[in-house]
Amino acid sequence: MKRWELLKKVTEKKLTLAAVTPALGVSYRQAQRLKATAAVQGVRGLSPGNAGRPPANKADQGLRERVLGLSQERYRGFNDTQFCEELASCEGIVLGRETVRRWRREAGIRPKCRRRPPKHRRRRPRELAEGLMMLWDGSPHRWFGPESVPCCLMAAIDDATGKVLALRFVPHECAWAYLKLLEEVILRWGVPGTVYQDRHTIHQRADDFWSLAEELAGRQDPTQVGAALEALQIQGICARSPQAKGRVERLFRTLQDRLVALLARDGIADIPAANGYVGNGFTDAFNRQFAEATPYPEQAWRKANSPAELERILSLCYRATVGNDNAVRLDGMVIDIPPGPKGRSYARQRVEVRQLLDGRWRVYLDRQVLAETPATEPAEMSRTKRKRKGMPGAYDAVWVNLASRPQPNPQSPMGTRAAPPTHTARRAGRGRAIGATRLA
Numbered sequence: 267m268k269r270w271e272l273l274k275k276v277t278e279k280k281l282t283l284a285a286v287t288p289a290l291g292v293s294y295r296q297a298q299r300l301k302a303t304a305a306v307q308g309v310r311g312l313s314p315g316n317a318g319r320p321p322a323n324k325a326d327q328g329l330r331e332r333v334l335g336l337s338q339e340r341y342r343g344f345n346d347t348q349f350c351e352e353l354a355s356c357e358g359i360v361l362g363r364e365t366v367r368r369w370r371r372e373a374g375i376r377p378k379c380r381r382r383p384p385k386h387r388r389r390r391p392r393e394l395a396e397g398l399m400m401l402w403d404g405s406p407h408r409w410f411g412p413e414s415v416p417c418c419l420m421a422a423i424d425d426a427t428g429k430v431l432a433l434r435f436v437p438h439e440c441a442w443a444y445l446k447l448l449e450e451v452i453l454r455w456g457v458p459g460t461v462y463q464d465r466h467t468i469h470q471r472a473d474d475f476w477s478l479a480e481e482l483a484g485r486q487d488p489t490q491v492g493a494a495l496e497a498l499q500i501q502g503i504c505a506r507s508p509q510a511k512g513r514v515e516r517l518f519r520t521l522q523d524r525l526v527a528l529l530a531r532d533g534i535a536d537i538p539a540a541n542g543y544v545g546n547g548f549t550d551a552f553n554r555q556f557a558e559a560t561p562y563p564e565q566a567w568r569k570a571n572s573p574a575e576l577e578r579i580l581s582l583c584y585r586a587t588v589g590n591d592n593a594v595r596l597d598g599m600v601i602d603i604p605p606g607p608k609g610r611s612y613a614r615q616r617v618e619v620r621q622l623l624d625g626r627w628r629v630y631l632d633r634q635v636l637a638e639t640p641a642t643e644p645a646e647m648s649r650t651k652r653k654r655k656g657m658p659g660a661y662d663a664v665w666v667n668l669a670s671r672p673q674p675n676p677q678s679p680m681g682t683r684a685a686p687p688t689h690t691a692r693r694a695g696r697g698r699a700i701g702a703t704r705l706a
Contacts, residue, residue: 268499270309271568272459273301280564285394286340289459289566291501325365331365333359333372345378348372374474387509391427392558397566399425400458401511402447405518406441409526410535417537419521420447425462429557430517431455433544435537441468441490442644445580446623448494454577456567460501460513470504475651490582490646497579498571520556578630581620582646588615594629594637597647601629603637612636 270396272286287297303311325585336357346367353359353366360644371377376526393399402422408414418439422431432450449460463469468491480486488496503513525544536541570576590613594601601619603612619629625641652664 267309267461267566269300269312270304272566273304273312275564275566276301279663281395281562285398285562286459286566289398289501304500309312309471311430329359330369333361334369334375337370337373337375343378378634385507387507390510392560392639393427394426394560395425395562395564395566396424396429396560397568398459399457399462400431400451400460401425401446401462401514403464403511403514405437405522406439407518407522407526407562409435409522409529409540411526411530414535418443419525420444421514421517421521422447422451423517424458425561428513428517429553430549433546433549434538437537439466439468441582441646442623444468444491445494445582448491449580451577452498452570456565457498457570458500459566459568461495462503462505462514464508464511465504469502473649475649477606477651478654478657479521489599491582494579495645532534534578563578575633577622578620578628578633581622581628582644584619584621584647588612588617594619594642599627601627601637603629606636 269290272289275281276283276286283297287294290297305314341352347363347659350363350366400422404418404420406416406418409419418436420434420436420443424431434447468489470672471486471489508515529540534543568624584596586596588594592603592611592613615631620628625644628635629637650664
C-alpha cells in the first residue's frame with residue numbers, strides 16, 4: 267500500500283518516478299517495472315511473486331553447520347579468504363568467499379582483522395519532495411546555561427526543505443523520546459517515507475545474543491524504535507558517520523547558538539517550560555526563516571494509522587506469557603488479567619505487554635486489549651538472557667529495569683498503586699500486582 271500510494275502520485279503527475287524511487291526501496295529500473303505492473307494489475311500486482319519460496323541457490327543447512335563446525339574447531343584462527351581456500355583444497359567444499367563470510371558473521375565469528383580504507387565523502391543531494399525523508403537525532407548539551415545540568419534536545423527535520431518537524435527536551439536520549447518525537451511528527455505532518463538516523467543501539471541492535479524464539483524465526487527482534495518503524499512501514503537508514511547526517515547536526519549547531527540565548531533571555535531553566543516554548547511558535551518562526559523550497563510542491567506524507575492503532579504501535583513493547591493464575595509478570599511487576607467473555611481464561615497465552623507513552627500499561631492479545639493499569643514512570647527495560655531449563659545452549663530474552671516498577675502509594679495498605687474498584691491489587695511472585703481493568 268505504501269508503494270501504491272507513491273506510484274499513484276507518479277501516475278497523477280504530482281511527483282516524478284525518480285523522486286519516489288528511494289522511498290520505494292528499489293532501483294530506478296525496478297521502479298519502472300513496478301509502475302508498469304501497477305498500471306495493469308493495480309495494487310495486487312505489487313505483491314512479490316516469489317514470497318515464501320526458498321532461493322534456488324540456497325545452500326543445504328547441513329553443509330552450513332559443517333562449515334561452521336570446521337571454522338570453530340579445526341580452522342580456528344583462519345581468516346575468511348584462507349578458510350575458504352582450505353575448504354576447497356582439504357575438505358572438498360567449494361563455496362564463495364562472501365557466502366562463507368556471511369555464515370561466519372551470522373554465527374557470531376568476528377573477522378580476524380578489520381581493514382578500513384580511507385572513505386570518500388561527497389555531499390548528498392536533498393530529496394525532491396517534502397515527506398520522502400526525515401532526519402532525527404538527539405543533542406546532549408547545557409541548554410539552560412553553563413551552570414545548568416545537561417539535558418538532551420530531540421529534533422526531527424525534513425530532508426527536502428530543512429523544515430523543523432518537531433523539537434522536544436528530555437533528560438537523556440532514549441527510545442521513549444524517539445517514539446514521542448515520532449508521534450508528534452505523525453500527528454502534525456504525517457508518516458514519512460524514510461528516516462535517516464545514526465547507528466545508536468536505540469535504532470539497531472549491536473549484540474550477538476539470539477534467543478530461542480529468534481533462532482526459530484531466523485532474525486533478531488528489532489529494537490523498540492525499529493519495531494515501530496517496521497509497523498509503520500518507514501524505512502530506517504543508519505548513517506555510518508556524523509557527516510552523513512550533517513543537516514541535522516548543523517541544525518543543532520544553530521540551535522545551540524540561538525535557542526540557548528532565547529531560553530536564557532526568557533528565564534526558562536527547566537524541561538517542561540522549554541517544551542512549551544519550542545512548541546508555541548518557535549518552530550514555525552524558525553522554519554519561516556531557514557526552510558527552503560522544493561522543486562515539487564506536492565508533499566509525500568502518508569496518512570497516519572487510526573488513533574488506537576497508532577497508540578499501540580508507538581509504545582514500549584515486551585512479550586510475556588500469561589501464568590496459570592491469569593497474571594503477567596514482568597520484572598517484578600504483576601498485572602492481573604480479568605476473565606474474558608463467558609469467563610474465558612487466558613492462561614499460557616503469549617501476549618504483548620506495552621507501556622504507552624503516557625506511562626499506562628496495557629496487555630494485548632492479537633491487538634485486543636485484555637487489561638490496562640494505572641500509569642507508572644516511563645522507563646525502558648534492558649534486554650538480558652536467561653538459560654532455558656532442560657535445554658542446554660538455549661536462552662530466552664528477559665527484560666530487567668527496576669525503574670519501571672510501579673511507584674509505591676503510601677495511602678494504600680499494601681504500599682502499591684490503588685486498584686480500580688472492579689479489581690483489587692494483590693501480592694504475587696516477587697513483585698506487587700497492579701490493578702487491571704478489562705476494556706470492552
